Amino acid sequence: MSSSVERFDERARREADRVGETVVHRGELLRHPVYTRVLHWLVAISFVLSLLSGFAIYSPYLFRWLTPLFGGGPTTRFLHPWFGLLFDIFFFFQFLNWLVPMLWTKADSRWLRRIKEYTTNEEKLEPEDVGFFNGGQKIYFWAIVVSGLLFLISGIPMWLDHVAPRWLVAASYIVHDIAALIMLAGFIIHIYEGTAAQPGTFRSMTDGTVTKEWAWTHHPAWYEDVTGRNPREDYERAQRRQRERARAIEAWEHEHETRERINEPGTEEFPER
Amino acid sequence: MSDERTLQIQQISAHPGTVPGQGAQREVEVAKYIDVTTCIGCKACEVACVEWNDHPFRETTFDNTYQTMPTTEWNYYNLIKFVEHERDGNFMWLMRKDQCMHCADPGCLRACPADGAIVQYENGIVDFQQENCIGCGYCISGCPFDIPKFNPKTKKVFKCTLCSDRVGQGLEPACIKACPTGCLHFGTKSDMVALANTRAKQLREQSGFQNAGVYDPQSIGGTHVIYVLHDATQPELYGGLPSNPQIPPSYTGWKWLAKPAGLVMAALGLLAVFFHRVAVGPKLPQPEEPPPAEAQPDTIEAKRKEKP
Ligand code: HEM
Ligand code: SF4
Numbered sequence: 001m002s003s004s005v006e007r008f009d010e011r012a013r014r015e016a017d018r019v020g021e022t023v024v025h026r027g028e029l030l031r032h033p034v035y036t037r038v039l040h041w042l043v044a045i046s047f048v049l050s051l052l053s054g055f056a057i058y059s060p061y062l063f064r065w066l067t068p069l070f071g072g073g074p075t076t077r078f079l080h081p082w083f084g085l086l087f088d089i090f091f092f093f094q095f096l097n098w099l100v101p102m103l104w105t106k107a108d109s110r111w112l113r114r115i116k117e118y119t120t121n122e123e124k125l126e127p128e129d130v131g132f133f134n135g136g137q138k139i140y141f142w143a144i145v146v147s148g149l150l151f152l153i154s155g156i157p158m159w160l161d162h163v164a165p166r167w168l169v170a171a172s173y174i175v176h177d178i179a180a181l182i183m184l185a186g187f188i189i190h191i192y193e194g195t196a197a198q199p200g201t202f203r204s205m206t207d208g209t210v211t212k213e214w215a216w217t218h219h220p221a222w223y224e225d226v227t228g229r230n231p232r233e234d235y236e237r238a239q240r241r242q243r244e245r246a247r248a249i250e251a252w253e254h255e256h257e258t259r260e261r262i263n264e265p266g267t268e269e270f271p272e273r
Numbered sequence: 274m275s276d277e278r279t280l281q282i283q284q285i286s287a288h289p290g291t292v293p294g295q296g297a298q299r300e301v302e303v304a305k306y307i308d309v310t311t312c313i314g315c316k317a318c319e320v321a322c323v324e325w326n327d328h329p330f331r332e333t334t335f336d337n338t339y340q341t342m343p344t345t346e347w348n349y350y351n352l353i354k355f356v357e358h359e360r361d362g363n364f365m366w367l368m369r370k371d372q373c374m375h376c377a378d379p380g381c382l383r384a385c386p387a388d389g390a391i392v393q394y395e396n397g398i399v400d401f402q403q404e405n406c407i408g409c410g411y412c413i414s415g416c417p418f419d420i421p422k423f424n425p426k427t428k429k430v431f432k433c434t435l436c437s438d439r440v441g442q443g444l445e446p447a448c449i450k451a452c453p454t455g456c457l458h459f460g461t462k463s464d465m466v467a468l469a470n471t472r473a474k475q476l477r478e479q480s481g482f483q484n485a486g487v488y489d490p491q492s493i494g495g496t497h498v499i500y501v502l503h504d505a506t507q508p509e510l511y512g513g514l515p516s517n518p519q520i521p522p523s524y525t526g527w528k529w530l531a532k533p534a535g536l537v538m539a540a541l542g543l544l545a546v547f548f549h550r551v552a553v554g555p556k557l558p559q560p561e562e563p564p565p566a567e568a569q570p571d572t573i574e575a576k577r578k579e580k581p
């Protein structure tokens with residue numbers, strides 16, 4: 001079973017790489033292949049559409065804001081289940097694709113215990129045992145798996161609510177809402193982490209690559225896996241090199257500026273000289 | 274009676290804010306009175322309803338009873354439920370006119386997510402406004418009486434209007450007008466309750482129905498359609514009339530408390546993320562690029578000192 005999933009994923013990745021392309025420049029690492037990226041954005045688009053059309057119906061305070069996006073109330077109601085179904089289908093493929101790297105490990109439990117240090121940026125580098133995905137990313141992934149199932153199970157009676165039993169529809173309504181609220185919370189954090197909170201991350205889902213600095217900062221164990229080098233040592237070497245370079249530039253600028261000032265005729269700028 | 278007040282709106286589904294014009298007039302609630310004990314099952318009201326609402330005749334279902342079809346339908350608002358009942362070894366018909374109860378606390382309206390798809394008028398009539406209906410069908414699961422019905426073709430939900438269009442013109446509902454026995458009456462709620470109580474008392478004292486009483490369930494604040502039953506302790510006998518009708522908590526506590534709370538939490542989450550960026554700042558790939566030399570305050574300071 002798992003091997004047939006692997007074979008499927010490998011073929012899908014190969015086919016996607018034949019159509020698309022990922023250019024890895026010097027100093028960069030491949031993070032997400034074409035297949036993963038395409039899936040990710042299919043999931044993201046269908047999710048955002050489901051989110052907006054769903055929250056239009058969720059609350060009277062959003063109804064008038066969000067239904068016009070979809071051409072009014074009736075079309076919103078008509079489209080939402082289809083968006084949701086698309087989301088579930090796309091995410092199912094992402095689930096297969098990411099199942100293995102998303103499996104929970106001891107390192108993730110350790111990561112979770114340090115969540116406070118993580119959110120307050122206490123340390124410049126992530127702990128050495130943080131692999132391809134960190135504990136938080138894995139929690140998000142599994143939350144989507146669970147929510148995706150809940151959405152489906154509770155969504156069907158609500159979709160066909162003129163035939164489903166009354167109590168089932170009423171109960172599904174609550175389950176659907178809870179799944180949506182969990183997903184919304186995760187979504188807010190996810191976008192923030194993927195963009196403003198961690199510069200250099202967003203390109204992993206567009207270009208497919210990240211810089212080596214990004215890799216040893218956020219996922220040291222993964223860096224070690226793919227480069228065979230020690231992330232800590234490479235970081236320290238880069239740090240030394242950068243310090244030296246900064247010092248050299250400063251020295252050069254200092255010298256350059258003094259010389260300019262002497263040579264230039266416009267020394268009237270400092271008349272007393 | 275209440276003709277000019279019929280169109281005074283009391284509640285609007287999923288409508289943020291107050292109802293325009295609410296409370297501008299003295300409250301006069303209407304009610305339909307149905308005496309189940311004198312109904313003869315002639316179905317004149319069924320026909321009158323279909324006629325007045327201009328619905329085409331639909332197919333009926335024969336299942337060895339006199340009942341026209343199993344339940345009301347989107348274009349058949351009014352149905353006499355025929356129940357064969359045995360009392361003291363004698364056979365008797367229980368014939369109940371089934372239609373929307375026009376609940377004081379309408380589960381359909383509470384469940385509806387569409388602004389303006391269901392309104393409750395000041396006089397108590399609960400009316401669906403199909404032009405605002407989005408066809409979600411939540412009202413069906415919110416109703417304790419299984420009344421709203423979905424029209425798959427137009428994707429809209431329909432039910433008895435209590436003839437709000439007639440009542441608005443000072444007329445009584447069509448079903449009332451058609452009834453040949455006088456088992457149906459229409460008037461203010463207090464008048465109808467008084468009439469029902471008198472009739473129930475008569476049934477208890479003169480006809481040997483010790484349990485006779487009025488059905489006006491208080492679990493949903495009363496209804497604007499009230500029944501006189503031979504046995505008010507067992508409304509379930511009359512084709513599944515619930516003795517304690519309830520609106521699912523999904524549309525009460527959850528919808529009015531948990532849902533807004535969820536939205537507030539989401540808004541707080543957005544703020545939290547924003548202020549995390551402002552206060553804690555991003556996590557940059559290490560080592561960070563050092564800031565450009567001339568922008569460093571100590572360099573500027575040094576340069577200033579250089580100047581003689
Ligand atoms: C629309 C805005 C979104 C942005 C900007 C965004 C950005 C990203 C980025 C940059 C990554 C790569 C992280 C890494 O390589 O470590 C990623 C991963 C991922 N995305 Fe998104 N994404 C968005 C929406 C979504 C949605 C709607 C879902 C699913 C409901 C989703 C599910 C995931 C998952 C499960 C991962 C892997 C785990 C993780 O990085 O947290 N994304 N996303
Ligand atoms: S009986 Fe049902 S449809 Fe009629 S007002 Fe009550 S809840 Fe609404």
Ligand code: SF4
Binds near residue numbers: 391411
């Ligand atoms: S189907 Fe019922 S709950 Fe949904 S919008 Fe129409 S009236 Fe409201």
Ligand code: SF4
Binds near residue numbers: 322350446448
């Ligand atoms: S009040 Fe009007 S709509 Fe309702 S059952 Fe009677 S005739 Fe039909």
